[in-house]
Amino acid sequence: MGNLSLHKELDYILRDNALKRFGPTDVIVRTIKMRKETVDELQFSSKFDRGPNLMHRLRKEGYEVAKEWLANWPNYVGRYPEDAGY
Numbered sequence: 001m002g003n004l005s006l007h008k009e010l011d012y013i014l015r016d017n018a019l020k021r022f023g024p025t026d027v028i029v030r031t032i033k034m035r036k037e038t039v040d041e042l043q044f045s046s047k048f049d050r051g052p053n054l055m056h057r058l059r060k061e062g063y064e065v066a067k068e069w070l071a072n073w074p075n076y077v078g079r080y081p082e083d084a085g086y
Helices: 004-019 036-041 044-048 052-072
Strands: none
Touching: none
């Protein structure tokens, strides 16, 4: 449920792209994802963990991933929905 509104917005953009409501140019949604290793090791209970250790670790990784993403912009960054999974 946490990402329900995000997914609804993304579906809306994809539908409008398909109908060409924005004209000849599609709206491109770029994505920044956490590392697959991090996703694989997080358990369901981490969704409820607001402890400082986990928050610090995720924030630190976020900064690192964002730097890598910006260094690869615009040619080698993800694009929704092609990179929605791992």
